[in-house]
Amino acid sequence: MSTMESIATNDATAAGPRLPRRGAAAAARAWRRDRGLVAGLAIIALVALVGLLAPLIAPHPQAESIGASLQPPGAGHLFGTDDVGFDVFSRVLYAARVDIGIALAATALSLLVGVPLGILAGYTRSYAGELAARVSDTFQAFPVFIVALGLAAAAGSKASNLVFIVAFLNAPIYFRLARNQTRVLRNAPFVEASVVAGERTPRILVRHVLPNAAGPLLAQASVNAGWALLLTSGLSFVGAGVRPPTAEWGAMIANGSEHLLGGEWWPTVFPGLAIMITVLAFGLVSEAISKRIQGVRDER
Amino acid sequence: MGSSPSFGAFAVRRLALLLPQLFVVVTAAFVLIRLVPGDPAANFLGGSATQEAVDQLRVKFGIDQSILSQYGEFLSGLAHGDLGTSWRTSQAVTQDIGDRFPVTFQLITLTMAFSLLIAVPGGIMVAALGRGRRSRAGRAVSRGYGLLAGAMPEFWLGLLLILVFFVALGVAPGPFGLLDSDVAPPQSITGFVLVDALLTGNLSAFSSAAAHLALPVITLTFVTAAPLLRMTAGEMRQALGSDYVRFARAMGLSKGRVYRYALQSTAAPILTLAGVQYAVLVGGAVLIERIFSLGGFGQYGVEAVLASDYPAVLGFVTVAGTLAFVIYLVLDLVQGALDPRVR
Numbered sequence: 335m336s337t338m339e340s341i342a343t344n345d346a347t348a349a350g351p352r353l354p355r356r357g358a359a360a361a362a363r364a365w366r367r368d369r370g371l372v373a374g375l376a377i378i379a380l381v382a383l384v385g386l387l388a389p390l391i392a393p394h395p396q397a398e399s400i401g402a403s404l405q406p407p408g409a410g411h412l413f414g415t416d417d418v419g420f421d422v423f424s425r426v427l428y429a430a431r432v433d434i435g436i437a438l439a440a441t442a443l444s445l446l447v448g449v450p451l452g453i454l455a456g457y458t459r460s461y462a463g464e465l466a467a468r469v470s471d472t473f474q475a476f477p478v479f480i481v482a483l484g485l486a487a488a489a490g491s492k493a494s495n496l497v498f499i500v501a502f503l504n505a506p507i508y509f510r511l512a513r514n515q516t517r518v519l520r521n522a523p524f525v526e527a528s529v530v531a532g533e534r535t536p537r538i539l540v541r542h543v544l545p546n547a548a549g550p551l552l553a554q555a556s557v558n559a560g561w562a563l564l565l566t567s568g569l570s571f572v573g574a575g576v577r578p579p580t581a582e583w584g585a586m587i588a589n590g591s592e593h594l595l596g597g598e599w600w601p602t603v604f605p606g607l608a609i610m611i612t613v614l615a616f617g618l619v620s621e622a623i624s625k626r627i628q629g630v631r632d633e634r
Numbered sequence: 635m636g637s638s639p640s641f642g643a644f645a646v647r648r649l650a651l652l653l654p655q656l657f658v659v660v661t662a663a664f665v666l667i668r669l670v671p672g673d674p675a676a677n678f679l680g681g682s683a684t685q686e687a688v689d690q691l692r693v694k695f696g697i698d699q700s701i702l703s704q705y706g707e708f709l710s711g712l713a714h715g716d717l718g719t720s721w722r723t724s725q726a727v728t729q730d731i732g733d734r735f736p737v738t739f740q741l742i743t744l745t746m747a748f749s750l751l752i753a754v755p756g757g758i759m760v761a762a763l764g765r766g767r768r769s770r771a772g773r774a775v776s777r778g779y780g781l782l783a784g785a786m787p788e789f790w791l792g793l794l795l796i797l798v799f800f801v802a803l804g805v806a807p808g809p810f811g812l813l814d815s816d817v818a819p820p821q822s823i824t825g826f827v828l829v830d831a832l833l834t835g836n837l838s839a840f841s842s843a844a845a846h847l848a849l850p851v852i853t854l855t856f857v858t859a860a861p862l863l864r865m866t867a868g869e870m871r872q873a874l875g876s877d878y879v880r881f882a883r884a885m886g887l888s889k890g891r892v893y894r895y896a897l898q899s900t901a902a903p904i905l906t907l908a909g910v911q912y913a914v915l916v917g918g919a920v921l922i923e924r925i926f927s928l929g930g931f932g933q934y935g936v937e938a939v940l941a942s943d944y945p946a947v948l949g950f951v952t953v954a955g956t957l958a959f960v961i962y963l964v965l966d967l968v969q970g971a972l973d974p975r976v977r
Contacts, residue, residue, distance in 0.1 A: 472662050475962065476955045477917030480935060484667050484951040487939035490677060564787055568921055571789050572936045584787070591793050591925070595808065599797050606790035613785035621781070 365626070374556075374618030378434075381612050385431030394421040396428035397579035404598045414600035416586070417593055422601050425581040426608050432582045434612065436493060437562040440500035441555050448505040449551060452512025453539055457520055467513060470506030478503055482565055486574040496575055500562045511554055515547035522546075553623040560616035567609050583609045644970045644977035652963055659959050663952040664708055667944070668701060677942035678721055695721065697944070708948070717952065718945035722938065727949035730934060735953075736825030737812065737930035738923065742915040744851045749859040750908060756859075757866025758893065761874055776867055783860030789921040792853040796925070799849060807845050809926040817842045850926045854918060858911050865907050869900035902973055909965035913958035 365371060384391065393412075394400050399419035400411065407414040413422035455463025473481070482499055489495045519525055519542070528538050567584025569575030576582035578589060583605040590601025675691040676683065692698040696707065711718060717727035760776050763769035799806035812827050813819055820830040820839045828847070831840035873879060873896035882892045920932030927933075931953070938946035969976045 469662075472658050473666075475659070475913070475958050476662070476666075476951065477914055477958060479917030479920055480932075480951055480954040481666060483920070483935060483939045484663075484947050487677075487942055487944075487947045488667050488674075560785065567787055568789060571787075571921065572924060572940070574936070574939050584789075587787075587790055587793065594793055594797055595801060597801055599801075602790070602793050602797070606787060606794070609787050609790065610782075610785045613787075614781055617781045617784055621777075 365622075368622045368625075370618040371622035374615040374622065377611060377615035378619070381430050381434050381608075381615070382438075384427050385434050388424075388428045388431055392421075392424035392427045394424040396420070396425050396581045404593060404601075406598075407600055413604045414598075416589060416601040420579075422586070422590075422604055425586060426583070426604055429581040429583045429586060429605065429608070430612075432493060432576055432580060433563055433566060433584075433609070436496050436500065436566045436576075437559045437616075440497045440562045440566075441504065441559040443497065443501035444504035444558070445508055445551070445555055447501070448508025449512045449544075449547075452509040453516045453543055453547070455509070456513035456516025457535070457539060457543065459517070463513065467510060470509055474506050474510075478561075479565065479568060482569055483572070483574055486569055493576055493580075496566055496569065499569075500565055503565070504558050504562065507554060507558065508551060511551060512547055515550060516543055519543050519546055549623060549627040553620045553627065556616050556620035556623065560613040560620075563609060563613055563616070639977050641971055641977065645967055648963065648966050648970065652959070655959055656956060659955045660709070660712055660952050661705075663948060663955050664705055667948045667951055668704065674942065674944040678944070695944070712952075717949035720938070720943055720946040720949075722941045722943040722946065727945050730946065731931055731949055731953055733825075734929060734931045734934050737827075737928050738916065738919050738932055740826045740828060741847065741850060741854070741923070741928065741930065742912065742919050744847065745854040745858055745915060746908065746912050748851060748855045749862055749911070752855065753859040753862035754866050754897075754904065757863045757868075758870050758897065760863070760867035761870035762893075773867070776864055780860045780864045783857050786857065788853055788857045788918055789925055791856060792850065792922055792925045795849045795853055806849050807842075809849070811927050811929060812843050812846050813839060814842045814846075846926070846928075850922050850928065853922055854915065857918070858915065862904065862907060862911070866900065866904055869903055870896060873897075873899050902969060902976075905965065905968060905972075909961055913961045916954050916957055 388396075397420060400415060400421050401419055403415055403417050403419040405411055405415040405419075407422075411421050411423065413426060416422055416425070451466070455466060482503060485499045485502070486495070489499065516539075525538060525542050528542055533541075566575055567582065567587070570577075570582045570584035571588045573585075573588065576585050578585055586605040587602050590598075590603075590605070594602050673688065673692075674697055675688045675695065679688055679691060689698075697704065699707070708718075715728060717731070719725065720727050720730055723730055757776075760769075760772040763772040796806075796809050800808050807814060817839050818836075820827065820834045820836040823830050823833050827843045828840060831837070831843060874893075876896075876899075879892055879896050882895055887895075916932070919930065920936055922928075923930040923933040924936055931950070934946070935950035935954075937943075938950055966976075
């Protein structure tokens, strides 16, 4: 490593690096330029839209035989038919509402529970918060899928139960993250300044702490929405989640897999592709948010 | 900087924590399973059962007692190594789980071994690309692989592999258990089929089991190795750019030695992630065992869940949680042995 190089770097700094432009418009431009983020959000929006509009755009109802069973993909049934003659394409579309609905509802619920509690626990530094953190650590040490299975067994498998189960499993993650973020932010000069200025605690938490903790929480939320989808489809795949005839991607794969050995691949392959693409989209969004936070940190 | 406590003292302190921790774990398992609303007896019998039959079953299985006395019962059973009797198989749950556990342990251990074998050298290679175009390409590949592996449902990947390698190409055995039906299982010594086959010199059983384990292990390894690879690449990159590595290079140390130093400092985060993943694999194995009909602990758990077999479900969750804590314990001990600052 040469001194030349470091001198060169210093020169560049002296000349002034290109500072990122400030302001909301510039920020929005930077976000829009992130291809991963745009692609991820577009896919999520598309899947959600497909789910919402399924009854309008699906060529067939989700549970109505359209003729011969196990027909390979072809005209009239793009993704083929399953073992009772349901149209796989229509069911993949209908399943979007269940899968992304559960994923988003569960993620929203766990955010709503975990974040306020985490911020309170982090800000007040109470023993109750410490205890809650320890308890949630213990629960998080269990293999997630096994706890989910146990809960599904105990609660009975219904879509609404799945939302609660997935939310229950994810809430500790936000609790912990929000708590850690708040513990750091609590000592930040701008928070101390508002305390000294006599601002009331709820206002400080909402105006100063929450916005600054939001980035990592959102990055986590996007990953978790993907996990929620994987968990939902996994539970349904083993029969402990959404049950047929309701269309759900994991349950569809389970049904299709019974005919896989006979070479009828389509009822297995297409729903899996739908899961993969959707989870990938959540991953892209999360990655983009994390990258931005990292960038902002480096700037400071 | 004061001198670090000895590893022995650290290990004793850490081990002393295990018992209270396990108490918390089994309590958590009980709370999870028994405090969730829903009537075990009614679930077990199904929707059409009469109230009378449900009540009879509640008495028979002792779930008519208060939740506290059930908890006491559960704890005293555990103290004697007793997890109750399965409602479904009418066998001791410990026996059921003990019979099946080696299958799972073998599966996840092989997966972890292969994941580390792929991820650590792979990560070092990506990091070694240095700066510039090749490095960007290397990182793009590891990023793409990471995103893909994180998005693929492992049960679906397993099915795809069956489709390609068994159904289409016919090079892998079918998903019908651990051994071909015409191969006699080796005498059970350790419970691990591969080990038992080797110990008894039963080579046909060994190759059959290895062939049957190939697809399940590849499936789980594909998913498990990705985060490890990314972590290794990132940490190594940082280590290779650090002052002490520059210094080591300036001293004229050999390349191999420099990499060894860099790797040493990245061992801790890699091991931590590997430990966490090992615990997660216990859950991931559930789906894979089911697809390949391996008859392991996870498959037993799913069957128990589907049958609402409460003692078995509770035993399943308890054992899985305990296992996770033992893994974390071993992880802490290894970290303590490697790095005096942890002690």
